[in-house]
Amino acid sequence: MQPTSRKIRTFALASALLFGMASHGAMAADSGKITIMVGGITKLIYLPAELTQQLGYFKDEGLDVELLSQPAGVDAENELLAGAVQAVVGFYDHTIDLQTKGKDVKAIVVFGQVPGEVEMVSTKASETLKSMADVKGKTLGVTGLGSSTSFLTQYLAGQHGIPSSQYTMLPVGADASFIAAIKQAxxxxxxxxxxTVSKLLATGDAKVLVDMRSVEGTKAALGGTYPASSLYVQSAWADAHKADAAKLAHAFVRTMQFIHTHSAEEIAAKMPADYQKDKALYVSALKASLPMYTSDGKMPADGPATVLKVLSGFNPAIKGKHVDLSKTYTNEFVAAK
Structure with missing residues (x-):
């Protein structure tokens, strides 16, 4: 059973389109409720969203916030652009990708200074797939096509001179569906x-190929810090709702400070029970994840340039194009209080 204290539902894009996303977005805005779409709410990279709700920090700011969950970040992005939600908890790299498509979106709080992503190889395939240099002809799982996992997969393979035409990217979602895809080969x-990483390691079904849960591992893989999980909004919404944007940012900054001043066990105790069916494993996974979180919600100084470099490495829509990184994020709201 799901706790009644939180409002989470899977929001299907196709269904929303049928009922008219734009009107839904207008009604949500008029009602005073702020709806945030999370790109997989049980993922630890997005833990600040639910933790902020559980700690009561949204209410402390006088905000009525509803959290929705959409497993792939690219789908959450589509909900934002359609006006069905006011904000997304997803990867910062979408703001750069969207600018090249004429969409003005910016991150107003940064949760992760690194992706927290891990390339896992199935134990069965590990004999022939020992690094990203061996992915030619292989099938690689991503949460969704056009998602941040697909961006990073293409970059890591491209570093070894392997274009996406020489392997298959298969959207398999996250958590249980990802684990099933590994087990079913x-x-x-x-x-x-x-x-999910810890679950696969515990069962022995997969091994770590590339680890981007720490600053060190991320710098080795990508050449710098890679701001990832963040709260991003349409710039026009932020301009028109500066007070709400500042309140959201302040609530999340309090959560980032809570994370940095409490143990993994104390943080886990605040999270819903159905997020941690194996509590020991959840706490262990959380301990491994703590280094990824920012303490103040601010954008790391070298982060945007690293993300642009990664995206430019394989994406023809971005390569060679001018991107104004100053428009893809702002520290204005996290510094507002």
């Missing part, structure tokens, strides 16, 4: 996050 390897 539908993918040889794939990119996922905690607690």
């Amino acid at each position: 539908r993918i040889d390897a794939g990119m996922t996050t905690e607690p």
Whole structure:
């Protein structure tokens, strides 16, 4: 059973389109409720969203916030652009990708200074797939096509001179569906996050190929810090709702400070029970994830340039194009109080 204290539902894009997303977005805005779509609410990379709700920090700011969950970040992005939600908890790299498509979106709080993503190789395939240099002809799992996991997969393979035409990217979602894809050998390897990583390691079904849960591992893989999980909004919404944006940012900054001043056990105790069916494993996964979180919600100084470099490495829509990074994020709201 799901706790009544939280409002989470899977929001299907196709269904929303049928009922008219734009009107839904207008009604949500008029009602005073702020709806946030999370790109997989049980993922530890997005833990600040639910933790803020559980700690009561949204209410402390006088905000009525509803959290929705959509497993792939690219689908959450579509909900935002359609006006069905006011904000997304997803990867910062979408703001750069969207700018090249004429969409003005910016991150107003940064939760993760690194992706927290891990390329896992199935134990069955590990004999022939020992690094990203071996992915030619293989099937690689991503949460969704056009998602941040697909961006990172293409970059890591491209570093070894392997274009996406020489392997298959299969959207398999996250958590249980990702684990099933590994066990059923539908993918040889794939990119996922905690607690899925720890679950696969515990059962012996997969091994770590590339680890981007720490600053050190991320710098080794990508050449710098890679701001990832964040709260992003349409710039026009932030301009028109500065007070609400500042309140959201302040609530999340309090949560980031809570994370940095409490143990994994104390943080886990605040989270819903159905997020941690194996509590010991959840706490262990959380401990492994703590280094990824920012303490103040601010954008790391070298982060945007690293993300642009990664995206430019394989994405023809971005390569060679001018991107104004100053428009893809702001520290204005996290510094407002």
